[in-house]
Amino acid sequence: MTKVLYITAHPHDDAQSYSMAVGKTFIDSYKEANPNDEVTHLDLYKENIPELDVDVFSGWGKLRSGSEFDALSADEKAKVGRLAELCDQFISYDKYVFVTPLWNFSFPPVMKAYLDAVSVAGKTFKYTEQGPVGLLSDKKALHIQARGGIYSEGPAAALEMGHRYLDIVMKFYGINTLEGLFVEGHNAFPDRAEEIKQDAIARAKDLAQKF
Numbered sequence: 001m002t003k004v005l006y007i008t009a010h011p012h013d014d015a016q017s018y019s020m021a022v023g024k025t026f027i028d029s030y031k032e033a034n035p036n037d038e039v040t041h042l043d044l045y046k047e048n049i050p051e052l053d054v055d056v057f058s059g060w061g062k063l064r065s066g067s068e069f070d071a072l073s074a075d076e077k078a079k080v081g082r083l084a085e086l087c088d089q090f091i092s093y094d095k096y097v098f099v100t101p102l103w104n105f106s107f108p109p110v111m112k113a114y115l116d117a118v119s120v121a122g123k124t125f126k127y128t129e130q131g132p133v134g135l136l137s138d139k140k141a142l143h144i145q146a147r148g149g150i151y152s153e154g155p156a157a158a159l160e161m162g163h164r165y166l167d168i169v170m171k172f173y174g175i176n177t178l179e180g181l182f183v184e185g186h187n188a189f190p191d192r193a194e195e196i197k198q199d200a201i202a203r204a205k206d207l208a209q210k211f
Helices: 018-033 054-064 074-091 109-118 155-159 162-172 190-208
Strands: 003-008 038-043 095-101 125-128 131-134 140-147 178-184
Touching: 003 018, 018 038, 018 095, 018 140, 018 178, 018 190, 054 074, 074 109, 109 162, 131 162, 140 162, 162 178, 178 190
Parallel strands: 003 038, 003 095, 095 140, 140 178
Antiparallel strands: 125 131
16 A cells, blocks of 8 residues: 655645645545555644754764663653654655745745654665665655746746755655646736636646656
8 A cells, every 4th residue: 555645834724825725636636546545644834843953962862872762851752752753654655745835935944844854864865885875765756836936937946945955855865756746926926826726736636646
C-alpha cells in the first residue's frame, strides 16, 4: 500500500487560501483515483514542530556522547523526541505533497522548521567521502504553491526561493523530481483571480490522476 503525506503550511483553510483550495482539490482527487492508498494530513500550523534551539543541540550532544535518553532534561526529551517522531514519520511515507503560499519570496517559517526536523543524517541522507548522499531515492514529491504575482518568468523569477529551496532539499534527500503546481497572478490581476484559481484546480485534478 502506497502512503502519501499531505503537508500543509498555511494558517488559512481552503475557503480563504488559493494554495489550500488547490491542494484540497488535488488530494481529494488523488484519494478518489487511489482509494487503497493511505493519505495522512500533516497541518504544520496545528502540529508541534520544535525549532533547533539550545535544548535540541544540548540533547543531541548528550546522546552522541553516549548518554541514555533518560539522562536528558525534560525540555531536551520533549524536543529531541518530537523531532525523531517527525523524521521517522516522514521516511515511512512514499509520496509527499507540500502546500504553501509564497511569502516574502519563500514559504512560512514553520515549513523551514519542519524541513530542519526531517533533515537527519543516517535517515534522510548520509555523509560519504564523495559528499552527502540522499537515502530517499524511491520517493516522489509535489509542491503546490500560490503566488500573488508572476514568478514563473520575467525578473521576479529570480526572487522565488520557496520552491527552489524545497527542490534543493528534496534532491539532498535523493528525491530527484519535485513537481510543481503553481497558482500565480491572482493578486496582480484581481479581475482574473477566479479564472486563475479555476485553471489551477483543473490542473490539480489532472495531476492527481498521474501522481
